[in-house]
Amino acid sequence: MYRSHTCGELRASHINTEITLSGWVQKSRDKGFIVWVDLRDRYGITQLVFDEERTPKDMMEKAQKLGREFVIQVTGTVIERASKNMNLQTGDIEILVSKLDILNESLLPPFTIEDKTDGGEDIRMKYRYLDIRRNPVKNNLIFRHKVTQEVRNYLSKEGFIEVETPYLIKSTPEGARDFVVPSRMNEGQFYALPQSPQTFKQLLMVGGMDKYFQIAKCFRDEDLRADRQPEFTQIDCEMAFVEQEDILNAFEGLTRHLLKEVNGVEISEFPRMLYDDAMRLYGNDKPDIRFGMKFGELNDVAQHKDFGVFNDAELVIGFAVPGGNAYTRKEIDQLIDWVKRPQVGALGMIYSRCNDDGTYKSSVDKFYDQDDLAKWAEKTGAKAGDLVCVLSGPTNKVRAQLSALRMELAERLGLRKPDEFAPLWVMDFPLLEWDEETERFHAMHHPFTSPKPGQLELLKTNPAEVKANAYDLVLNGNEIGGGSIRIHDKNTQALMFDYLGFTEEEAKAQFGFLMDAFQYGAPPHGGLAFGLDRLVAILHGKETIRDFIAFPKNNSGRDVMIDAPAPLDDKQLQELSLKLNLKS
């Protein structure tokens, strides 16, 4: 038996008990006549003590030679600690060691195994197994486990069945971003790794499994970015015989459950907002509604004066910064520089100070009088002491720019509180979006999303106006889930593929099995998928997705990391060439 207790467990009530602990040497302090060792395991830290008076000489010497991260086993007696450590749960006691075994030695670790480490990200990624020993990383992984376990508990209790769908699936001709997997069994043939279980879950609905979920890995062969992994985890859900309302209720329930069980937060309101309103009021389809600063559209009151910049703009739009009148001229200039950065891309920013005496002072006083500026304040809800920030330009661009400014200022003002949670449904997304590159409309969500009732006909005449039965779940300004009511009859699905520019052959080759299935009594159905990686990060606070993945993909240290792709040897390449029916 390696241990009778863990290193997080012993308290004053254990004093005089003989115990055995195992763990890692966190640190040791050697005063010559006395040696203290902090012993660490997953559960905490316990102080060990060796001293000249009570410890045999050979053990004393052994203790003095213990290096950081040595793995040891000790037996000893729990004794009261002379100077208590209030920061440690085991701080009332220490262990007078009677037996010391070194289970494994350790090289000096390349960075300190402390909450605040001296290691940079690259070295910590290279030695991820050492990074995991640190509390922040370890606790993140445990937190992720807790979230997934609560997801499963809740959905199981609600009658959802977790069904595993395959990872080796049929590669479809248009799946350009699929990872493909050559099959040894069938020369020249390939599996693909799924980008999501979408079509499988729809087949399960056709199969009558009317409440399905799965926590599944998904794969996209795209470039690595800071917060995008080629493999990621999805909480994938689907229901049959449901309307949008049923789905929103089901996953509102899940979200409330998670916030309660994981964060101890009870959500009182779970508002819904139309996509169009989200764009108009926040310039963003995933608004953070923990704070106001809603947009006011100023075309009516700012155009047709002599200010050409506004007159020429498609949209003039602003919002009020609470207390922003306190900003100095220099601070406002810095804000203007901030919106002009290439990442934001505004050409400039107009502002109007709302003075405490009810007057206004704007950067465009020569074009706008006090009455005009009063209307700006009214439209943006600005009060005395606020600052109205105004941008102008093409609608989509200027909304995105002002949204970036809103989020930046909220961050600076401390309005994005990590312990406050404001979920929101954003609904009625457009069915299609224009793709500049291919110069055609693409499905905004995916081609299985159903249009709003009665809007199918609009597809031909005014495709940009067609709204979908699609919804996103937003939490604190982050999209954590998205879904839709699906098309469930073959004819509508065929029509959709047609509108999206698929030939009949292409549609059949890519999705024929689904359309075939629709012929055998497909029920109405819809669903939702949560990005687990992001959900966990958002629930936890502010860390990046990678902090919650045990072995994330990383650009650095590729040659040593076990998660990196590697060249094949000659034999493997030869075998693979055969599989591919290629000649090398």
Next chain:
Amino acid sequence: MYRSHTCGELRASHINTEITLSGWVQKSRDKGFIVWVDLRDRYGITQLVFDEERTPKDMMEKAQKLGREFVIQVTGTVIERASKNMNLQTGDIEILVSKLDILNESLLPPFTIEDKTDGGEDIRMKYRYLDIRRNPVKNNLIFRHKVTQEVRNYLSKEGFIEVETPYLIKSTPEGARDFVVPSRMNEGQFYALPQSPQTFKQLLMVGGMDKYFQIAKCFRDEDLRADRQPEFTQIDCEMAFVEQEDILNAFEGLTRHLLKEVNGVEISEFPRMLYDDAMRLYGNDKPDIRFGMKFGELNDVAQHKDFGVFNDAELVIGFAVPGGNAYTRKEIDQLIDWVKRPQVGALGMIYSRCNDDGTYKSSVDKFYDQDDLAKWAEKTGAKAGDLVCVLSGPTNKVRAQLSALRMELAERLGLRKPDEFAPLWVMDFPLLEWDEETERFHAMHHPFTSPKPGQLELLKTNPAEVKANAYDLVLNGNEIGGGSIRIHDKNTQALMFDYLGFTEEEAKAQFGFLMDAFQYGAPPHGGLAFGLDRLVAILHGKETIRDFIAFPKNNSGRDVMIDAPAPLDDKQLQELSLKLNLKS
């Protein structure tokens, strides 16, 4: 709202309630003046009734045209059923329909959606989404969900953390059977899909995550067989600071929990058996101990007579068939034919009848007298009325043959009862096994398995004798899990690789990252992996693994199945060739 209740929910207490149901038309009986429709959903079947008297004419006509597997929604009143159906939970009531909507039509399904279907396996695999509508398949998937949920509940309660390990990992030079995945990001480089999370879980142990589990997909690029899928699911577990005893206790607990929660069975005994004893007594490393029929070795009492077949054999071995003396000569001849089938491969079988009067009658009476045969009976535990079956030959072969016969007879005698559960630990497996093909020793489990204390030295002198700290969990004659205490220091691991014939370079290339990790304070650790697919099948009874997989790989219907590999189109192949750095 598509339904107020499910089709499995309504009882006599609901009579006179107005309800709405949705589901599939299981069948309809049209008597002209009255139409009964069985409406089915995931939860059950409810009878709908339409009749001339109470149903409007147009609805009556609509009802008469409903085809099998049409998806409909009905509103109506729960009424008492004239002739109750005791076989149906909803058999006391029926629905007098006031509103009928056809949600989707259906082609005639290619096989009947009944518990006993008329569809063969190929057609059911091709239309798997229809097969899933059938109770046996649907219930299997729900059963699998229940098992996995109970696994997670139990392990979470016991402090295990589920950690996701990557699916896109580094391909290792000797990973001949890996699926490889070309990486778009890195031309000429490849990921591999993991055959198991083995090395990752060991890194997690080095990382201090001392109780880990994961229900993970594993991949092997091998030929498809009836009960082997190229992707399969594993319950993967690992613990640090544990001895073998701790691991056996932990997973004995899990097994007891599953049998109790899933099967309602309390296990009283959880015996352990040495591998050597299992082979000696049952000829098999996964004995079914729900029944006896243990082997007796007869060399002492059957050799050195005049029977050359036995004299020349390495092993003479037999067991007693309870009541087997009742077999006719013809039946025994059929048994002899059975063991001579190529799948078993025995050259013949000797038998001795144990008569009720205490005498014996054997097929080799001219070589053995009553005293000899009495010793056979004694060694095999045969009683009056039994039949002693004896085989001879090379030890390993003859044990396997006799084991096959034992299992066959137990099956015929009804001793393999599906509702009786007998778990068993088989322990102290050999560390190595001889591979005829490569003419060298291979790790029986994997190269991370630790030898029994003090046996490392034997590796050089007598490798076949070295036992490992390895154990299998056996349930009813099936291996459902296996694991070992791992090597946790770099030197022993290097020694193992050396003994297994790896050069230092090969070991470094393939497992360098693990051996590097071992330098930084690796704790003693060990673990276990359950094959979930098989575990679920065994707990459920007798079905094959494929019956518990939603979308299993199947040899038939490849061209239409979505789980099949497919050829890439020219563009994809071109892109892939670039990735591979190959010229086509």
